Amino acid sequence: MRNTPLLSVVIPTFNNVKVLTQCLDGWERFAADVAVELVVVEDGCRDGTTVALRERAVTPWGRARLRVVHEDNVHELRATNRGFREAHAPLLMAWQDDMLLRSGWLVPELVSTFARHTDLGLVSLSRGLNCHPIDEPIERWEDLVDWKRLQSTIGPRPLNWVRLQEVDVVIRPWIVRRACLDTVGFLDEAFVPTEWDEADLAYRIRRAGWKVATYGYERAGAYVHLGSTTIGVLSDNDKQRVLKNGLLFHQRWDEDIRRSAARRRKTWWRRTTASGWVATAAQVLKRGI
Secondary structure (H helix, E strand, O other), rough: OOOOOEEEEEEEEEEEEEHHHHHHHHHHOOOOOOEEEEEEEEEEEEEEEEHHHHHHOOOOHHHHEEEEEEOOHHHHHHHHHHHHHOOOEEEEEEEOOOEEEOOOHHHHHHHHHHHOOOOEEEEEOOOOOEEOOOOOOOOOOHHHHOOOOOEEEEEOHHHHHOOEEEEOEEEOEEEEEEEHHHHHOOOHHHHOOOHHHHHHHHHHHOOOEEEEEEEEOOOOOEEEOOOOOOOOOOOOOHHHHHHHHHHHHHHHHHHHHHHHHHOOHHHHHOOHHHHHHHHHHHHHHHHHH
């Protein structure tokens, strides 16, 4: 890169060219004036993605902000790790190609948040989850997501509009300090192809001394997640794969879960811009507290 970016956005993609184009449009429109690089990991696409990326890369915006690397259908976890290895910024974001940026205030807020709150290691932009110990064994996929064991949260209302909430684990999209990955390593490829890899990373980051947090940036209007455009509903085979990864996670971390589940979880005030507060107020009025 001609100048070191503040944020590297890693986007694995596979045969999703129309949606990927919308994703890149959002970053070009709303983040053209901030020091961001997009690292698109083209994972063996056969649908015209390579042509679209090649054309985009030679535009003025593409030359300044877009980097494309190739993999041969290694799936999301390994593709994300490849993007992390290629990235230049001190902050790294795990993004998906069906997530569409819709605000100019998100990136400045994230950069300011990590600069101000030095104990934060990783922040989810959607929601987080808290893990709780229960005695029942994990035998089915449904046991992994039992509410008694795994509770989804963005923090209690109404303050979750104005502050970040500490959580145990996260789901994509999320942003992490490079220093965290330099200390604890990338996503563990024992969880290939995906699922529970980011939960494992969150616990490793917490063990190394940083905090993990979440804020509902999608709810606040910062971006839109179209949903699963390439995977769909989990099949029985998918559930068995996820169950295998979930069991590995719990084998590694159940003792930590038992020790830390009852702790008081920290909060941090947002570091947003005037436009970020205006957008948030609009969503509060629209959705209600």
